[in-house]
Amino acid sequence: MTIQTTEHAILAEQDPAIAQLVNQEFDRQMTTLQLIASENFVSEAVLAASGTVLTNKYSEGYPGRRYYGGNQVVDQVEDLARDRLKELFGAEHANVQPHAGANANLAAYMALLNPGDTVLAMKLDHGGHLTHGSPANVTSKVWRFVDYGLTRATDDGLGERIDFDMVRDRALAERPKLIVAGATAYSRIIDAKIFREIADEVGARLMFDAAHPAGLIAGGVHPSPVGIADVVTFTTHKTLRGPRGGAILCNADLAKKIDSAIFPGLQGGPLEHAIAAKAVAFQEALRPEFKVYSAKIVENAKAFADAMRQEGFRLVAGGTDNHIVLVDLQTFDAELTGKEAQEILDLAGITCNRNTIPDDPRSPFVTSGLRFGTPATTTTGMGIAEMATIAQLISRTLRHRSDAGTVAVIRAEVATLCTEFPPYGDR
Numbered sequence: 001m002t003i004q005t006t007e008h009a010i011l012a013e014q015d016p017a018i019a020q021l022v023n024q025e026f027d028r029q030m031t032t033l034q035l036i037a038s039e040n041f042v043s044e045a046v047l048a049a050s051g052t053v054l055t056n057k058y059s060e061g062y063p064g065r066r067y068y069g070g071n072q073v074v075d076q077v078e079d080l081a082r083d084r085l086k087e088l089f090g091a092e093h094a095n096v097q098p099h100a101g102a103n104a105n106l107a108a109y110m111a112l113l114n115p116g117d118t119v120l121a122m123k124l125d126h127g128g129h130l131t132h133g134s135p136a137n138v139t140s141k142v143w144r145f146v147d148y149g150l151t152r153a154t155d156d157g158l159g160e161r162i163d164f165d166m167v168r169d170r171a172l173a174e175r176p177k178l179i180v181a182g183a184t185a186y187s188r189i190i191d192a193k194i195f196r197e198i199a200d201e202v203g204a205r206l207m208f209d210a211a212h213p214a215g216l217i218a219g220g221v222h223p224s225p226v227g228i229a230d231v232v233t234f235t236t237h238k239t240l241r242g243p244r245g246g247a248i249l250c251n252a253d254l255a256k257k258i259d260s261a262i263f264p265g266l267q268g269g270p271l272e273h274a275i276a277a278k279a280v281a282f283q284e285a286l287r288p289e290f291k292v293y294s295a296k297i298v299e300n301a302k303a304f305a306d307a308m309r310q311e312g313f314r315l316v317a318g319g320t321d322n323h324i325v326l327v328d329l330q331t332f333d334a335e336l337t338g339k340e341a342q343e344i345l346d347l348a349g350i351t352c353n354r355n356t357i358p359d360d361p362r363s364p365f366v367t368s369g370l371r372f373g374t375p376a377t378t379t380t381g382m383g384i385a386e387m388a389t390i391a392q393l394i395s396r397t398l399r400h401r402s403d404a405g406t407v408a409v410i411r412a413e414v415a416t417l418c419t420e421f422p423p424y425g426d427r
C-alpha cells in the first residue's frame with residue numbers, strides 16, 4: 001500500500017530514500033495486526049498537527065514566561081493543550097511538555113524527592129517499568145528503589161493480583177518518601193485509593209503512572225487516580241490515542257515544582273508541534289465517541305482473553321479489566337520462549353511483544369510471555385468476532401511454527417483481515 005497525500009509526494013521528490021521507508025512502514029502498519037498494548041493509530045488531524053511549522057519554534061519556558069521572542073501564537077497552542085487536558089481529567093494543573101513518559105516520571109521524582117530518597121514501586125518482571133527503579137535505569141542510580149509485586153496465581157484460576165499486603169508491609173518497613181502505582185504489563189484495574197491509604201499511613205507521597213490506562217481513565221472505564229495521587233504521569237500515545245509524548249497532572253500546590261522539574265530541570269525547548277498534536281488528541285478524547293471507543297477497547301480485550309484461554313493459553317492475572325492481555329506461554333508449550341513466539345508471529349504479520357511473566361525463569365531478553373493489547377485494532381473498527389479470529393491465528397501460527405507454508409498462508413489471511421479494517425481510509 002502506498003501513501004497518496006500531497007505531503008508525501010513532496011517528501012518523495014525531495015528525499016526518496018526516507019519517503020520509501022515511510023511508505024514501507026505505512027504498508028506494514030496497514031497489512032499486519034498491531035497488537036502491541038502501548039501502540040495505537042492517531043487520527044488524520046493528529047497526524048496533520050504533528051507535521052506543522054510549529055516544529056520551527058523555540059519556546060523554552062511556559063506560556064507568558066518564555067526565554068525567546070515570537071511566542072505569542074505558541075503560547076495559545078500550549079494553553080489550549082493544558083486547558084483541554086485539565087478538563088479531560090478534572091485536574092488542577094497540567095504540564096504538556098514532557099517529551100516522553102520516562103521524562104514525565106523523572107520530573108515527578110525530581111519534584112518530590114531528594115537524591116538517595118527511598119521509593120516503593122512495582123517489580124519490573126511483575127509488570128513495572130524501567131523508570132520504576134530498574135537497575136539498568138538512571139532512576140535506580142539517583143534514588144533508592146524497593147519493590148512490591150503480585151500475589152501468586154491460585155488454583156481456582158483467580159490469577160495474580162497486586163499484593164497489597166506486601167505493598168503495606170514494605171511501606172511500613174522501608175518508610176519510602178514516595179510510592180509509585182502503575183504498570184506496563186498488568187491487566188487489572190489499579191485502585192489508587194488503596195495505594196493512597198497506605199501512603200498516608202507511612203507519610204509518603206503517591207505517584208500514579210497512568211501511561212497505559214490514561215485513555216481508559218479519560219473514557220470513564222478505569223477509575224481515575226487524579227485528585228487521589230499527588231502526581232499522575234502518563235504518555236499520550238497509548239490508549240489516549242495521541243502523538244508520542246508525555247504529560248503530568250497534579251494539584252495546584254505542586255504545579256511550580258513539577259513545571260520547574262521539566263524545565264529547566266530536565267528538558268530544554270518543548271516540542272510545540274507535538275504539543276499541538278496532543279491538544280488535538282485531548283479534544284478528540286473529550287468527545288462522547290471516545291467513551292464508546294474506550295469501552296470497546298475493554299470489551300475487545302475481554303473477548304480476546306476468552307478466546308486465547310480457549311486456545312489453551314494461561315493468562316497472567318487470569319484475564320483482563322483493561323486493554324492488556326498478558327500470556328504465560330509455559331503451559332501452552334514449555335519449550336516456546338517469548339522471543340521465539342514474537343519472531344514467528346512477526347513472520348505471520350501479527351505484531352506483539354515478548355514480556356516477562358511474574359518471577360520469569362528466563363531473562364527479560366528471552367522471556368516466557370507475550371503481551372497483547374487492543375487499542376489499535378479497536379481503532380480500526382474490529383470487534384468481538386475479529387478478536388476470536390485473531391486468537392485462532394495466533395494459536396495456529398505458534399502450533400505450526402516450524403511449517404513455513406502454514407505461516408505464509410496465515411500471513412495472507414492477516415493481510416486480508418487488515419484490509420477490511422483500514423485505519424486511514426484512502427490515505
Ligand code: DSN
Binds near residue numbers: 037038101129184
Ligand atoms: N514501552 C512502553 C510499553 O510498551 O509499555 C512502556 O514505556
